[in-house]
Amino acid sequence: MNDMLQGKRFLGAVGMSVLLALVLCGTALGQQPAPGQQIDVSGRVTAPDGERIRGASVRIRGTTTSAITDDEGKYSLTAPSDAVLVFNRIGYRGVGVSVGGRTTVNVVMERAVTVLPEVVVTGYTTQKRADITGAVATVDVAGIQQQTSTSVLQRLDGQVPGVTVEAGGSPGSRTTVRIRGVSSFQNNDPLYIVDGTPVQDTYLNWLSPSEIGSIQVLKDASAASIYGSRASNGVVIIETRRGRPGPRRVSLDVRTGVATPTHGMDDILTLNALDYFKVVKTSYENAGTAVPRNIYGDPNNPTVPAYIWPNDGKGQSCSAAGPTCTTVVDPASYKYPSTLIMPGSPGTNWWKAVFGSGQYRDANLAVSGGGEDNAYHVSFNFLDQEGTAAFTRLQRGGVRINTAFNMGRTSVGENVALSRERHYGGLDDDALGEDNIIGKNIMQQPVVPVYDINGYFASGKAVGLSNLTNPLKIADAHQHDISTNDRIFGNVFAGFDAAHDLSLKTRLGFNLGQNSFHGFSPTTPENSEVTDVNGINENYNLFTEWTWSNTLNYTHTINQHNLAVLLGQEATKNTNRFEAGSCANLLNPDVDSRYIQDALCDPTTKNVSSSGGQASLLSYFGKADYNFADKYYLSVTLRRDGSSRLGPQNQWGTFPAVGAGWRLSRESFLSHNSLFSNMMLRFGWGVTGNQQIPAGRIVSQFGGDRGDTFYDIGGTSPTTIRPGFKQTAIGNVDLKWEEQRSTNVGLDLEFLEGRGTFSADVYRRNTNNLLFDPRTPAAAGSAAPPIVNIGKMRNQGIDFSIGYRSSTGGTLWSVTFNGSHYRNKILQIDNLGTESFTGPISLREQNPVINMLGEPIGAFYGLVADGYYKDSLDAAPFWDDGARPGRIKFKDLNGDGTITGADRAIIGSPHPDFTGGLDLNLRRGAWEVSATVLGTFGNQIFNAQKYWYVFRYFDTNVRSDLLANSVVLDGPCAPAPSPRTDYICPGKVTNPDAKYPRLDNSDAAFSRQFSSYWIEDGSYVRLRNLQVAYNLPPAWIRWVPAARVYVQAENLFTITGYSGLDPALPAWSTFGAAGDIRDQFRGVDEGSYPSNRTFTIGISTTF
């Protein structure tokens, strides 16, 4: 006892010095029992739906004293008043409960099959599920733990109504989570709160999904506004697993599997070299120009050449043999890199050359337990995931320690995770874009071999073989490009139970990250566009964020009046520093010599730089929850946030919210109905804020860049290069909070004795003062435009979920369907002088995206395609613009007689009309089957891959049906050398329903103008997950109390009409001067790493 007091005193000192004080929520509330006294304890064990559990064992921890529940689920026994009762029952999750002096201990046991937990963690505190008036969804953790993606974020896909997830298939890829659409031109990522510590991270790879205990999604402002400043896009609260009072549990989960791409380009592209040549030949002939002979020889009798790039390449593309056109190839003259010899290939399958299967391994070992005054959970995990593309891989290892110590009224503890990830393969975020592994590089022509005659990588060096890079070479060269992320994330906390109904809590959260990247870029002597300089680049980023929050909780109940008050204060600061260096022309390109040192590379190419950022937030908040008789609910929240990112006059924002609930089922007029066991109406209104812009933008910035403002004024190249300065960013001292007002009306129903549940929420989110950096006129210079508060946007929609569970003949089954719909609309754009601005990325000079008043953010914009010009009469009005029979016909929307940019219109939207997820669970005896199907409907994809596989830009490979399915004319339409007035095209279209325009080499730009021809329906339905599991009986293996073995498949099938590789597109990593603007460029397929079809087997055991 004395020791304990000593401990308290010691703790007090710590509390003062570190300024930590107070209670771990929920563990220390209530009265202090008189320890050791024997009391009679009884109670009832039920399932969450109220079903009474018979035959559950109730044991006093550390003793053999136990009891079994009766038919009514009741038990009684005599136990010390400080004992811990351990409840067990097959098919349910074991529970340990402290008696804590009580004489009645009722316990709810969760089924192993999905059930909603009763208590959920919301802002800074916990609430009973039933008491929540905001739109809060609880994620089925068991369901997400079945999946294999590295990040938990990807596993949220289809789990929660209103939450959409986009990610690519590369290991550890970035994830775009959106809650109820998009509300800002800037970053729309939700705020993640991991064990109480806020974090904004689109990967969250350092958090092993197997460590997650619960996830709540706060969707509306009345729930989220307690997190005020960063809650505009919703809040995802993740709690990691905690130890529970009870015997030590050791659990081991091991699984392994194999992943393959869900779909391959080899299903799409031409695989035979001579078939490809037919496309080339037709394109040239239709254009009336000579067919190239340099690869296949006589166009009328083409052959796969022995060499596409002989030793003496300079005569490669001559049209006929002659003195400069060498046809004799002497392999002995081969010399790397100057004299390459590449054999012709009858048909290289480039997809297969790069993509195959990838191994997956994941192991997690956790030890947890605790006594009445402590709890611990320690876990170790390791994951090794090979990508389906060659040489791509992710490895992750992590340790987590979560402990809590309870010393009378005081509790302290910490949740700490250490993790390291290593990504191999140096892929940009999801390998997007034409120069990455997929992009157009997978569209190498089939005649190009993978290797030259000496085993070096080959490529299309000869004229007409495209300017691509060998994709396997890219993969190979980048295999030692390693990105390492080390992370220490967690918090220490202390709580103090000041009085019976008053508790104080302090928590210091920290997020320390260290990232490094080492990359190599090879020489490409085999390429058409040779890079003859190799180089390395490395960078380091040190990131520190701390959040210190202090809260005071007051709860009071008088009769049927229940009041809970929360007051708090929070400070957050983050700092990062980024250092980068590069050097070219390595003396030795071996991986062990890739260091930036003067002797190892050309020192004149050495380049280093560093940059950094700092930002802080300060907040005060309060919340009061009141309910009367669990019937009428009212909650009021007020938060004030100050942000260093905003102007001094506007740093502070106030974010109020109210929520109200009415449990109709408790009213007398409904209390006796037999259909509904619960019926609750909820209403919420609140304001949230957004300040996700780069720090330091309230002032104008000056600086420069060696490649932009420096100049060799002395004219000596390079000795007189002098520094130059310019304005780099225009500041706006009036920057203020982007504010969102959201209204939510919800209804929760439970019916058929709790077997059925229904929940629906209708919402409207209006964002004002949208933060954006509208383009400035060129006369204002190239400085980054000022970020201003310019407009309004609205999202409205509905989320619902409906579930039913039952047992039929000994089979326990449940089905849950969730769905959501939202509509995004830009309501106002100020300051621009126009009612629209184009998207942030132009693809080869054309911009497919516009943000326009009255339309959703990131809508697709282009001409309206209307079949093909059927003959010269049809094309005549637009002949000067490039119209010809067989080319794509565009609508002259403004009727001015020409096809111009002024005829563009909104041609599609990446926003889905409906997204839904279906969860099925079946349990019979020891067998369990679960499946998740998800679907997205009505969204469109801008298939930018058509540049390559339809329009053959840069002589890429094409779709295998291009020749067979393109427009054919019944006569010629090649340009004739005659005056324009006589320009007649006798050919008429014979197949107006063809999928592709006429193959025509002279149609280099007309048909491929961005138009609705590029738009495709992106709807798909995918079997996300299917798992069959068998629960081994506890005694089956002596030393294993329980084990679960399973086989599982992910993305087993996809139903879609999309013609590209994968309709599940990741969002581009798109940054503007004002931050992350991914949402202005969604649904554009520029070639990304496809989703994986993964098969795994695994076992989970508990000792």
Added chain:
Amino acid sequence: MKQQDRNRLLYGMAVVMLAAGVAYACKDFLNIPAQGTVIEQSLETKAGVEGSLIAAYRSLDCSSSSAGSWGCAASNWVWGSVPSGDAHKGSNAGDQQPINDIETFSWAVGEAEGYLNQKWSQAYEGVFRANATLNLLKRVQTLKPLEISTTDANSIKGEALFLRAHYHFEAYRMWGHIPYYFEADTTPVTLGGFRKANDLPLDSIVKLVIADLNSAIALLPAKPRNGDLGRATSWTAKAYKGRVQVYGAVRTPALWDSALATLRDVQANGPFKLETSFDHVWTGFTQYRNGPETILAFQASIKDGEPSGWNSNWGERLNFPHSGSHFGCCGFHQPSYQLVNFFAVDATGLPLALTNPNWNGTSGLTAAQGDTNFAAGAPGSLAPVDPRLDWTVGRDRVPYKDWGLHARGWIRDASYSGPFSPKKNVHEQGANAENNVGWQATQTNDVNIHIFRYADLLLLLAEAEIHATTGVLDNARTIVNQIRARAGKVAQGCGTITDTILTKAWPTCKTDAAIQPMAIPLVAVTPTLDTLATPWAVYKIGLYTTPFISVAQADSAVQYERRLELAMEGQRFFDLRRWRIADTEINSYITRERTRIPYLAGVTYTARDSLYPIPSIQLDLAPLLVQNPGW
């Protein structure tokens, strides 16, 4: 219990201290300065002003903040060369399609918008940086009167004003109706600034440019400050003023007299001279960099610590032979058949086009003179050409500077855009002018990009001699002859004897030392005619021996010379517009050229093409701007 009370006290204190700590920490908690940048005040020094001026110079060519397309190139190859008949877009059909739109005057597709905007932005970025320098200088002079010496301050101001004039003039050449920005235009863009109307009459824009140049002339030293050869001097500004006056004379004929006075002054008293031989004009050899012919050039630099090669000849980097060559990419800016044929000369070494209406070939593809010049027969049967042809155009079977034999394998898609390669902007193998960083380092070099050179000035002077009331017609002949005489100094030689393809094709390169150098002298046959026969060409260039007797005769001689001398330098389209012959010249060019280049079928130059359209994005951003007629 007592212990517990004490504990309670302790915790109470902790809470109080916590609150105090928080309150203290908050005082400055939210005031965080921007990181990794400087505020304007830190530039209020001499170094800051000088740096600001350097940045204003840097806008002469594409930079890392402006590029994205090649509309920003200092040489104007996209705007001045490609649509003029000098060159085709080049490369293959798909690559950089916007330039194809520009070449074919078909703006419907809208891809060229990005190029237009690039050029507009590049020009106004220069204006903005120049004005920023002027304002910063003024502030430093007020705040710290002793910081910058008067001499330096005058020159800085003069240089900035010169650059402001140049950038506005570039925009004027493109669009005519442009807004003019002064250093006093400082209304923040958030308050509607930088959205001026373009409602000035064209002649008053010229006046504004000249006014800035006059101020610059008064302020600038005669020799470049600090010996920095890239800087403008009073002579640079004066020469430039003559150029602007010639352009202005199109609308204000009285300016011919002013131009004549200005240009004669530069000719008589200025520091500029013609290079001794034509191969020294566009070159990577350091000894000829910023030679006497340079009036204004973008000072390209390589190996300067910039990791992507931005400070090299960025705007020209696509304009190299394609994959069969050393450069590897990308085959843009290919000379037209017509341009090649234009170099054909008659027996007296004068342009064949002066006398023979069939100078541009008589039938289709195969008979084009451009092909037959070198394709067949013994040396004696080769049609004679101006030696500048092979310094301007890469032709098959002709040595390509010192890189060996130009071959068809160097051409990306000859059926699309012909068999020729650009040559002027290409560095010599022996010049050590190639970069070593970034994508395709083989095509970044430090060959300076001439924006205005003395031969250009002389030919403008020749025009002024013809048209000014005080001009002397025959002075034009003297100037043309001066230029032709220089052109007759050297012709392309073998360049290298290590290239086996070359020595196989032309074995004499191995044996005849006289033709082995890259540049070999022509032989004077008569005082007015130089000639040289190499295995691959017969070079011949003669002088105009009879005095010019009519304005028309003089005009055509000067105009022909201007094309020959400045071919592929981004000037011709602006010249054709200035001479008001763009419609006839370009349309007649297309009529023939489309028999060789199929995509030119159906192309016409129309009235609206006399001014480029203002990029629509800028019209959107600055609503007071009015689009040019016809667009």
